[in-house]
Amino acid sequence: MTRNEQQSAITHSRDDNDVGVLLTKPRSYRAFKTAFLLGRSRALNARLVALTGAVPGEHALDIGSGPGDLARALAARVGNSGRVLGVDPSPQMIAYATERTRGDSNCRFELGPAQSLRLADASVDVVTCTFVMHHIPQTQRDTAIAHMFRVLRPGGRLLLADTDTDGRMLRAVVKGMARYAGHRTHDDAAVGHQADPLAAIDIRRYRETLLAAGFRTVDFTTVEPATGVLLAVKNV
Structure with missing residues (x-):
């Protein structure tokens, strides 16, 4: 994908009083994600849905649902007796x-x-939030996690996912992508320095926040292609 195509998939909003970075070009975004995941988006969604442990009849929430691919995969999993809501700004x-x-x-x-x-x-029963946390203003991420905890039933499961930052070639790709996407933290924006894009997308950074919010267990795993996942369970 060309630089112009990468840029066209994203519209920036960096005001921490705002909703965060908005993705406003669904078709461009899907094409970009498909290219980055080497055409394996559907397989990744299937694996993520399986990791949630969702079963027929459950209710699921997909936060930052984008073009709706993961939400539809969840809907197929919970069946007609279940419900899935996708929310996106x-x-x-x-x-x-x-x-x-x-x-x-x-x-x-x-x-x-x-x-x-x-x-x-x-x-x-299930909340998913994939490739989204780094788009939320940094000062509001704890609030977002608190809402995830609040809407889950006791024993409910949360799945957070983002690009896995391990691997030399992947690190180079992610850094290159971040230059186009312009990911910066609030503090870095204030002093005019570029943030480390790998730190921004490393989903493991939220482990302690999840435990502090009240989740009973928080486990990290990796899923091909190139995805890091935190799985958390709310106290019963």
Whole structure:
């Protein structure tokens, strides 16, 4: 993918009082992600859904649902007796995902950011949030995790995922991508320095935050292609 194509997939919003970085070009984003994952997006989604432990009849929430691919995979897993809600702060993503999901009565999409979820307490069994945390303003990430904990039922499962930063070649690719995407932390933006993009996407950085929020267990694993996953279980 060319530099212009990479840039066209993203619209930036770096104000920490805002929702964060918005992805506003669904088709460009899907093409970019497919290229980065070497055409294995569907296999990755299947593996992530399996890791959630979702079963028929459960209710799931996909935060930062984007074009809706993972939400639809979750919907297939929980079946007609279950329900899946995808939330995303980008109106373009919600419109695109909704159009592609017409006819699937157990899957719907709603506009909203991770840091102000409007779901009731203890209302879902599974929460997923993949390739999203680094888009949320840094000062609001703890709030987003607190909402994830709040909406989960006791014993509910949370799956956080982002690009696995291990591997020399992958590190070079991620650094190159970050130059186009412009990922910077709030502190780095204030002093005008470029943040370490690998630290920004390393999902392991949220382990202690999850434990402090009240999750009983937090385990890290890696999934091919190139994905790091935190799996957390809410105290019963």
